[in-house]
Amino acid sequence: MKLFTIGPTEMFQTTKDIRKQDVPYFRTDEFSADMLELDRLLKKTMGAAQDAKTVYLTASGTAAMEAVIINCFDEKDRLLVIAGGTFGNRFAELCRIYGIPHDVIQLGEDEELTGEHFAPYRDTDYTALLVNLHETATGQLYDIELISGFCRKKGMYLIADAISTFLCDEYKMERWGISATIISTQKGLCVTPGMSMVVVGKALAERILERPRTCMYFDFKDYFKNIERGQTPFTPAVGIVYEVLDMLRHIEKQGLEHKLAHIRNLARVYREEVQGDGIFLPHFKMSNAITTTGFEKPAANSIYRQLREKYGMCVNPSGGEFGAHHFRVSHVGDLQEADMKQLARLIKDLYVQY
């Protein structure tokens, strides 16, 4: 089955080779050295300051979102959440669960985030803004300059879930004034699901260090201390650590620009090819990671099933009421232009037959 999904994604051969190797014991100097190299490469690739602190969690991305909330905020804070789909709603839900006062900028399915959405919140004091820079549920890539400008002006921390934009679109943590970046192994990194990372900038790290301990597994203070020597407080998914390290070494060698240009080109080719004759794309700016593909007739489920069953191709279904008219096609992973053209042509053919 060829995966046009994020994620898991269609993995590269080099990752599959690493997966076959033995998993070493990890409380060793060798493992620590590898972790430190990984950490240096990760921060460099993300445009993070080298004095930022990374938390390596063995858990999926939602755990990292939850861990950030637990470690950084409580009922004395006030947060602003951009909720433009499933993942934004998840941040709002976490605020509700933990009793953290918050306001929500709620966007409709096809609604683009603009400066006007921020106007009602200009005079309220907030500790931080929470955003999924690429709202993977709809495909919208928000305008980071707009968001970051608002946060700078108000002196708010900016928490960016970059899970499906990091390594797919340009990402500059320090330049954009981002206080914490959340990522996960199964998206842009294209490796096995199972780990997620939070890269925390200096200012937010200091705030976290002053706060009382309220949990064990997710306590960032413990991770900050351990990563200094290339370790984590608890057993990490050691095998995945090596997949990530391998991926970051490859990106370092080929150049980040080269990788991003490849994905950007795949997205462009697919979008040009698939549009028209009742197939449409959203109006807002999309991430290079995926293309939300819309159908005038409710053909999405039928085409999704036929692609899987007849052609061995898997795309991302879209959830909810959105689902009958849309699915999403990922451009991330070991995919080439020919794959995009073939998939787009099949989708068009199947739609004509619907």
Ligand SMILES: *Cc1c(COP(=O)(O)O)cnc(C)c1O
């Ligand atoms: C995939 C994803 C997550 C995390 O989902 P998990 O299933 O917990 O890994 C969070 N935010 C965004 C924007 C995502 O795309």
